[in-house]
Amino acid sequence: MSIGFIGGGKMAHALASGFISAGVTKGSKIISSCAPEDTLSAQSFQALGARVTHNNTDVINNSEVAIMAVKPNVVPIVLKDINKVITPKHLLISVAMGVTLKNIEKELPASSRVVRVMPNTPALVRQGASVYAPGTAATDEDAETTERLFKSVGSVHRVGEYLFDPVTALSGSGPAYVYCVIEALADGGVRMGLSRELALQLAAQTVVGAGTMVTSTAEHPASLRDNVTSPGGSTSEGLYTLEEASVRSAFIRAVEKATQRCKEVNKSLM
Ligand SMILES: NC(=O)C1=CN([C@@H]2O[C@H](COP(=O)(O)OP(=O)(O)OC[C@H]3O[C@@H](n4cnc5c(N)ncnc54)[C@H](O)[C@@H]3O)[C@@H](O)[C@H]2O)C=CC1
Numbered sequence: 539m540s541i542g543f544i545g546g547g548k549m550a551h552a553l554a555s556g557f558i559s560a561g562v563t564k565g566s567k568i569i570s571s572c573a574p575e576d577t578l579s580a581q582s583f584q585a586l587g588a589r590v591t592h593n594n595t596d597v598i599n600n601s602e603v604a605i606m607a608v609k610p611n612v613v614p615i616v617l618k619d620i621n622k623v624i625t626p627k628h629l630l631i632s633v634a635m636g637v638t639l640k641n642i643e644k645e646l647p648a649s650s651r652v653v654r655v656m657p658n659t660p661a662l663v664r665q666g667a668s669v670y671a672p673g674t675a676a677t678d679e680d681a682e683t684t685e686r687l688f689k690s691v692g693s694v695h696r697v698g699e700y701l702f703d704p705v706t707a708l709s710g711s712g713p714a715y716v717y718c719v720i721e722a723l724a725d726g727g728v729r730m731g732l733s734r735e736l737a738l739q740l741a742a743q744t745v746v747g748a749g750t751m752v753t754s755t756a757e758h759p760a761s762l763r764d765n766v767t768s769p770g771g772s773t774s775e776g777l778y779t780l781e782e783a784s785v786r787s788a789f790i791r792a793v794e795k796a797t798q799r800c801k802e803v804n805k806s807l808m
Pocket residue numbers: 544545546547548549550571572573574576579594607608609610612615616633634635636656657658659710711
C-alpha cells in the first residue's frame with residue numbers, strides 16, 4: 539500500500555517505521571512532506587527509504603492513504619493546500635490532537651473521505667494503542683483499512699468521536715507519563731545502590747510485564763496488585779508511601795488536565 543504522511547515528525551515517523559516492520563508497506567512506497575527548514579524530519583524519512591517533499595499536494599497525489607500528522611495549528615494550512623487536489627478516491631486520516639472531523643470536513647470538498655485516529659508513539663515498536671472514528675463520507679472499507687493499518691502497529695478500537703479528548707489524554711500522552719514512572723523507579727534503584735543500566739532495564743521490563751499481565755489475564759489491577767503485596771512486607775510499605783504522596787490522584791488529575799487542554803486547542807481552532 540502507498541502511504542503518504544503530511545508532516546514527517548515524531549508521530550509520523552513512529553507510524554511509518556511500524557508499518558514497514560509490519561510489512562504493510564515499504565519505504566519506497568512512502569512519501570512524506572515536512573516544513574522546508576525541518577531537515578530532521580526529512581532525514582528521518584529518507585533513512586526509511588521514503589520520498590520527501592515540501593509540497594503537500596505531492597503527498598495526496600502519490601498515496602492511496604494520506605496521514606495528516608501536523609500540529610493542530612498547522613491543520614488549517616494543510617487543508618487549504620490539499621483542498622484543490624483531494625478527490626473521493628483519496629482517504630485522509632488525521633492524527634492531529636484536538637481537531638474534530640467537522641472542522642476538517644468543512645475545509646474540504648463535501649465527498650472527502652476522512653477518518654480521525656488517535657495513535658501513540660509505541661507504534662514504532664508495534665505496541666501502539668489507537669482509536670478511530672470515521673467521518674461522514676468515509677466508507678465501511680475505509681474503516682477496515684484504518685483497522686488493518688493501525689492493528690499492524692498495536693491495538694485499535696472504534697469509538698465515538700466525543701471520546702477523543704480523554705483518549706488523547708490517556709493513551710496519546712500516556713507514554714510520556716509512563717516514561718516518567720520508569721525514570722523515577724530507576725532513580726530509586728540507583729539511590730539504593732543499583733547501577734543506572736540495571737535499574738533502567740528492571741524498571742522498563744517491570745512496566746512491560748505489569749502491562750502484559752493486565753492485557754493478558756482477566757484480572758483486575760487491584761487483584762494483581764494484591765498478589766504482589768505480602769502482609770507486613772516491602773511492597774505494602776512502598777504502596778503506602780505512594781498513597782501518602784497522592785500518586786494515584788496525580789495520575790487521575792493528569793488525564794483530566796490533558797483532556798481539558800485538548801478541548802482548549804479545539805476551541806482555539808474553531
Ligand atoms: N507525538 C505524539 O506522541 C503524538 C502526536 N499526535 C499528533 O500528531 C501531530 C504531530 O505531532 P508530532 O509528530 O509530535 O509533531 P512534530 O513537531 O514532531 O512534527 C510535525 C511535523 O509537521 C511538519 N510541518 C510543519 N508545517 C508543515 C506544513 N505546512 N506542511 C507539512 N508539514 C508541516 C514538520 O516539519 C514536522 O515534520 C500532532 O497533531 C499531535 O497532536 C498524536 C498522538 C501522539
